[in-house]
Amino acid sequence: EAQDRLVATHGKPSRGTGVRFAAPRQAPSLRDGRHLATAWRIPYATTARVGKGERSVTDSGTVVCAGILVADHVCTPMRALPAAGCLAAVDAIYLLVGGCAANVAVDVAKQEIPVRVVGRVGDDLWGRFLRDSLADRGVDTRWIRTAPGYQTSQTLVLLCEGEDRRFVHCFGANRAVTAADFDAEALAGARVFYLGGYLVLPGVRPDELAAVFRHGRERGSATVLDVVVPDGFEYRGELEPVLPYTDFFLPNTDEARLLTGFADPVEQLRALDRLGARHTLITLGGDGVVFSEGGRCFAASAYPVQVLDATGAGDAFAAGIIAGIVQGYSLADCIRYGSALGSSCVRALGCSDGVFTAAEARAFLRDHPLPIRPLSRDCPAHLGG
Secondary structure, eight states: OHHHHHHTTOOOOSSOOSEEEOOTTTSOOTTOOTTSOOOOOOOOOSSOOOSTTOOOTTSOOEEEEEEOOEEEEEEOOBSSOOOTTOOOOOSOEEEEEESHHHHHHHHHHTTTOOEEEEEEEOSSHHHHHHHHHHHHTTOEEEEEEEOTTOOOOEEEEEOBTTSOOEEEEEOGGGGGOOGGGSOTTTTTTEEEEEEEEETSOTTOOHHHHHHHHHHHHHTTOEEEEEEOOOTTOOOHHHHTTTGGGOSEEOOBHHHHHHHHSOOSHHHHHHHHHTTOOSEEEEEOGGGOEEEEETTEEEEEOOEEEOOSOOTTHHHHHHHHHHHHHHTTOOHHHHHHHHHHHHHHHTTSSSSSTTSOOHHHHHHHHHHOOOOEEEOSSOOOOOOOO
């Protein structure tokens, strides 16, 4: 019964992914999908220019995931929210690893790629839980520092049948993260440097982050930026210094709407592309992803899947992009990898338990080609980078 209730609560992903939402009894399983057409392949080379160092993406190295770390308290779905003074019973309440940096790191580790996390927690039970849980999943936690005077960031995730999720959040130790945490020791040997949760990390100044990204690219690291966008936020002063040193910028369409004022994803892409990131990928939930390359716009479809819990699906997409970079995939195949991991994430409660392992991802991608098509409206070639 609890599983049936969970399936009934599929909502939009907290981070946009290549996941198509369908009624649970109508949606095909992840092993279906052979009806998908043979992929339209974009002729990218299998190595990419990832920075001024011109280093091959097939070189070995560590992935560094920095940014938000959160202890998530997640309940199984209730039938209705309780009225004031009343109690609602649920089948279970779980304590889970959450936050962009933690989720992406766990998913990258599942791809058998060395990964470390850089972030801040409090000196408390929840900070120790995050450290221990990440270490148990193969993530290097030596660069998770304690923030004196702060509680570990936590979120209450309330699930109600037939409704989108509700969140109650304590920002906590994430307020103490600064660009100084991304020092040479923390980033040593980084093949990819990912920052998640930018724009809600008040201690990370744009000029300082731009310098970190610039130095990383000069050392041959690919730079990946993900954001959380507050309503009414004026973004230009925060993004304009950073995006020219960003190899992959990964907003979802809701975030891109807040950043650009445009509802249409292609218009969002055109506006963001001008800010200088080498590749901007806008995820569209069930409609897949749009991106630009060489002045042209492209779209990838979404895998049709049955959704149990969409939390963390966008972080899984980012992990797939990162895994593709490390393995020397073309941009098109990085997007396929990201879409596969994002779709697999929604099979289980929580952010990472359902995400494919490396072997599962390879088998799924072999059996399920994902179409990528050019769009009729071309984007301008990006400036800078």
